[in-house]
Amino acid sequence: MHRIGVFVCWCGTNIAATVDVKAVAEAARKEPGVVFATDYQYMCSEAGQALIRQAIKDNALTGVVICSCSPRMHEATFRKTVQAAGLNPYMLEIANIREQCSWIHKDIKEGTEKAIILARTAIAKVMLNKPLTAGESAVTKRALVIGGGIAGIQSALDIAEAGYEVDIVEKQPTIGGKMTQIDKTFPTLDCAACILTPKMVDAAQNEKIKIFSYSQVEEVKGFVGSFKAKIRKKARFVDENLCTGCGDCTSKCPSKKNKNEFNLGLDNRPAIYIPFAQAVPKVAVIDAEACIKKKTGKCGLCEKVCSAGAIKYDQQDEIIEREYGAIVVATGFNPIKLDKYDEYAYSQSPDVVTSLELERLMNAAGPTQGTLLRPSDGTHPHTIVFIQCVGSRCDDARGKSYCSKICCMYTAKHAMLIREKYPDTDVHVFYIDVRTPGKNFDEFYRRAVEQYGVDYIKGMVGKVIPHDGKLLVQGSDLISNEQVKIDADMVVLAAAIEPDPTARSVATMLTASIDTNDFFTEAHPKLRPVESPTAGVFLSGVCQGPKDIPETVAQASACAAKVIGLLAKDKLLSNPCVARADESLCSGCSVCQNVCPYGAITYEDREFRIPGPKRSEIRRVAQVNEAVCQGCGACTVACPSGAMDLKGFSTKQIMAEVDAICR
Amino acid sequence: MQTEKEMANDIIRRSGVNPLKCMKCGKCSGTCPAYEDMDYHPHQFVSMVQKGRINELLQSKSIWTCLSCFACIERCPRSVEPAKIIEAVRLELIRRQGCNHLKSDAIPELLDDKLPQQAIVSAFRKYSK
Numbered sequence: 001m002h003r004i005g006v007f008v009c010w011c012g013t014n015i016a017a018t019v020d021v022k023a024v025a026e027a028a029r030k031e032p033g034v035v036f037a038t039d040y041q042y043m044c045s046e047a048g049q050a051l052i053r054q055a056i057k058d059n060a061l062t063g064v065v066i067c068s069c070s071p072r073m074h075e076a077t078f079r080k081t082v083q084a085a086g087l088n089p090y091m092l093e094i095a096n097i098r099e100q101c102s103w104i105h106k107d108i109k110e111g112t113e114k115a116i117i118l119a120r121t122a123i124a125k126v127m128l129n130k131p132l133t134a135g136e137s138a139v140t141k142r143a144l145v146i147g148g149g150i151a152g153i154q155s156a157l158d159i160a161e162a163g164y165e166v167d168i169v170e171k172q173p174t175i176g177g178k179m180t181q182i183d184k185t186f187p188t189l190d191c192a193a194c195i196l197t198p199k200m201v202d203a204a205q206n207e208k209i210k211i212f213s214y215s216q217v218e219e220v221k222g223f224v225g226s227f228k229a230k231i232r233k234k235a236r237f238v239d240e241n242l243c244t245g246c247g248d249c250t251s252k253c254p255s256k257k258n259k260n261e262f263n264l265g266l267d268n269r270p271a272i273y274i275p276f277a278q279a280v281p282k283v284a285v286i287d288a289e290a291c292i293k294k295k296t297g298k299c300g301l302c303e304k305v306c307s308a309g310a311i312k313y314d315q316q317d318e319i320i321e322r323e324y325g326a327i328v329v330a331t332g333f334n335p336i337k338l339d340k341y342d343e344y345a346y347s348q349s350p351d352v353v354t355s356l357e358l359e360r361l362m363n364a365a366g367p368t369q370g371t372l373l374r375p376s377d378g379t380h381p382h383t384i385v386f387i388q389c390v391g392s393r394c395d396d397a398r399g400k401s402y403c404s405k406i407c408c409m410y411t412a413k414h415a416m417l418i419r420e421k422y423p424d425t426d427v428h429v430f431y432i433d434v435r436t437p438g439k440n441f442d443e444f445y446r447r448a449v450e451q452y453g454v455d456y457i458k459g460m461v462g463k464v465i466p467h468d469g470k471l472l473v474q475g476s477d478l479i480s481n482e483q484v485k486i487d488a489d490m491v492v493l494a495a496a497i498e499p500d501p502t503a504r505s506v507a508t509m510l511t512a513s514i515d516t517n518d519f520f521t522e523a524h525p526k527l528r529p530v531e532s533p534t535a536g537v538f539l540s541g542v543c544q545g546p547k548d549i550p551e552t553v554a555q556a557s558a559c560a561a562k563v564i565g566l567l568a569k570d571k572l573l574s575n576p577c578v579a580r581a582d583e584s585l586c587s588g589c590s591v592c593q594n595v596c597p598y599g600a601i602t603y604e605d606r607e608f609r610i611p612g613p614k615r616s617e618i619r620r621v622a623q624v625n626e627a628v629c630q631g632c633g634a635c636t637v638a639c640p641s642g643a644m645d646l647k648g649f650s651t652k653q654i655m656a657e658v659d660a661i662c663r
Numbered sequence: 664m665q666t667e668k669e670m671a672n673d674i675i676r677r678s679g680v681n682p683l684k685c686m687k688c689g690k691c692s693g694t695c696p697a698y699e700d701m702d703y704h705p706h707q708f709v710s711m712v713q714k715g716r717i718n719e720l721l722q723s724k725s726i727w728t729c730l731s732c733f734a735c736i737e738r739c740p741r742s743v744e745p746a747k748i749i750e751a752v753r754l755e756l757i758r759r760q761g762c763n764h765l766k767s768d769a770i771p772e773l774l775d776d777k778l779p780q781q782a783i784v785s786a787f788r789k790y791s792k
Binding site for chain 1 (some may be wrong): 684686687688689690691692694695698699704723734738739740741742743749776
């Protein structure tokens with residue numbers, strides 16, 4: 001016979017203001033099987049938990065119902081509590097009388113009535129609970145980092161520092177990501193390459209870190225602690241182990257007119273190229289679409305000049321299979337395409353550039369060797385207009401609803417650097433709001449205005465009209481209530497940033513969730529910001545939301561700490577609330593196997609005793625791999641013969657709950 | 664007689680515009696080709712309707728100088744659609760008899776070949792039988 005205890009939490013006034021908690025405890029006490037019921041201000045507090053433990057001992061309770069907040073909040077807490085008092089942790093049920101009751105009702109009478117029903121339902125369920133024991137699974141002591149930008153590099157370095165192996169998979173021929181293209185970093189104005197490239201070298205030289213550049217993760221199977229990934233190493237037609245990065249091939253290559261991705265197409269590169277001088281790995285790659293040898297079979301110049309014999313025109317993609325305990329997503333971002341914003345004449349004039357393009361035009365390794373020149377005619381610009389929020393904070397289909405967060409600061413940086421280098425240049429910045437929260441950020445922006453004389457105009461630009469080699473910028477100055485017209489030499493657009501296009505496929509592959517903007521969702525927006533809701537998947541950098549470099553690095557290290565915490569464990573306890581097939585009912589139809597999203601169900605032939613002269617028969621029945629099953633319950637509803645059941649959420653238990661509600 | 668607040672609510676309902684969505688970026692006024700001929704500018708229409716300052720707008724020259732070219736609707740990053748609110752203010756007057764800005768007889772002589780189609784349509788909107 002069950003002896004159930006019911007504990008009703010006030011949650012301060014969160015519950016007690018809309019639910020008569022004493023009445024709920026009173027009603028629960030009258031339920032059959034309930035031998036103890038009480039209420040308390042904060043059940044989750046140390047005192048509340050002590051009360052539960054004491055009541056279990058004093059009343060020899062066999063099951064516990066806690067009427068409180070959502071089980072997502074404190075189920076784990078209370079499981080530990082009842083376990084400490086000697087009960088099986090799965091002999092606990094939570095009745096959610098906060099999120100599903102007090103928070104959504106205003107009337108105390110209605111709220112109380114519903115809370116009593118919810119309590120009664122949980123009591124009906126706990127009566128049918130069975131003690132469950134969590135299984136164990138091993139942890140592969142290696143992490144996979146998807147994306148080799150500053151976020152991925154920092155996470156990898158920190159994980160390696162703790163002594164675990166890390167693989168970085170980067171789709172570009174070099175690691176480094178967007179930060180390699182940035183000239184200076186705000187608010188200290190140190191050179192991006194000077195602080196990034198040493199980290200890239202550290203990653204390459206670290207014996208715990210393996211870099212798969214020019215590679216993509218194609219498939220991930222398994223679960224936390226034991227993921228299996230397939231990595232496609234794209235053919236670069238150069239043997240990575242032989243190439244010394246001398247660059248002889250790149251200077252001899254006759255196919256020279258290919259857009260240089262590193263300089264965002266502002267200049268050209270050969271068909272065989274090294275992305276930039278500090279690339280890691282510093283290995284050439286052949287762009288097969290531009291290579292004359294690959295296209296026509298004639299040429300082969302690079303092969304002739306390569307003294308290392310590294311050129312391999314017949315190299316094929318390679319598939320590598322590796323096992324991991326944890327996965328870090330660091331897929332990063334891109335500026336949005338501006339083809340839908342033609343009012344700014346981006347496609348009409350080469351002198352209208354994005355902010356990232358301006359970084360290249362100001363960088364010593366860029367197409368102009370660091371001298372700011374107009375892309376159209378190579379002259380010095382004397383009037384430059386910056387337009388902020390291009391595609392950010394938009395309500396329409398053209399843009400993004402969010403603030404891209406980094407644009408205010410990099411625009412202030414650009415404006416300041418231009419005024420510093422070329423004091424004869426007039427710089428105007430059109431803004432909607434200037435947002436500079438961050439250490440030394442507002443001081444930085446004020447310096448641009450006060451010290452460098454950058455003209456900030458509150459208002460947006462309506463249109464940019466190219467005429468006679470100049471750009472007529474027409475916009476609003478809302479503070480003086482005027483329409484302003486500026487004859488500019490260059491216009492710089494602070495384009496919104498969006499998650500890398502691979503984010504969606506990576507999320508699907510990992511069964512990790514993303515939001516409507518394709519940013520990865522964190523397990524809890526405040527308390528678990530670097531974990532995905534999918535166990536074993538962690539988030540680093542802009543893939544989770546817009547961030548600047550300091551924030552990205554901080555999050556990358558936080559993410560690494562979580563990964564290290566996981567890899568440090570020898571065994572993981574698995575969720576015991578998994579599916580189980582009743583072999584005597586299973587008809588062998590395979591429906592469950594087809595609906596299982598985790599591939600946890602297999603079929604095997606088993607011998608069963610039957611009445612009659614044959615005495616036994618062989619039948620094909622379902623088997624659940626408990627380590628792989630996530631307890632989603634898809635099989636239980638799909639099974640036509642009712643053979644599949646979910647431990648802890650059995651059909652009987654759910655029917656008992658429904659009966660209790662309808663009573 | 665309606666109060667200004669009631670008129671504002673009518674205008675908001677009739678235009679289908681939610682002025683609270685406006686972020687006050689001024690792109691509408693930055694893009695407006697009729698800006699120089701207006702006393703109140705598109706962004707001011709949005710905030711004045713929101714604040715219920717309708718009488719001033721009813722007196723304004725702008726409701727007749729707006730070309731209904733919809734550049735502000737096209738470019739507004741918040742989908743506020745200022746031209747619709749200007750049109751709704753204009754309707755407020757047109758619906759009162761005797762307040763027509765244009766006489767039907769006067770329209771033909773105003774037409775010339777260079778006038779964009781949209782401006783002609785807009786002119787007829789400003790005229791009501």
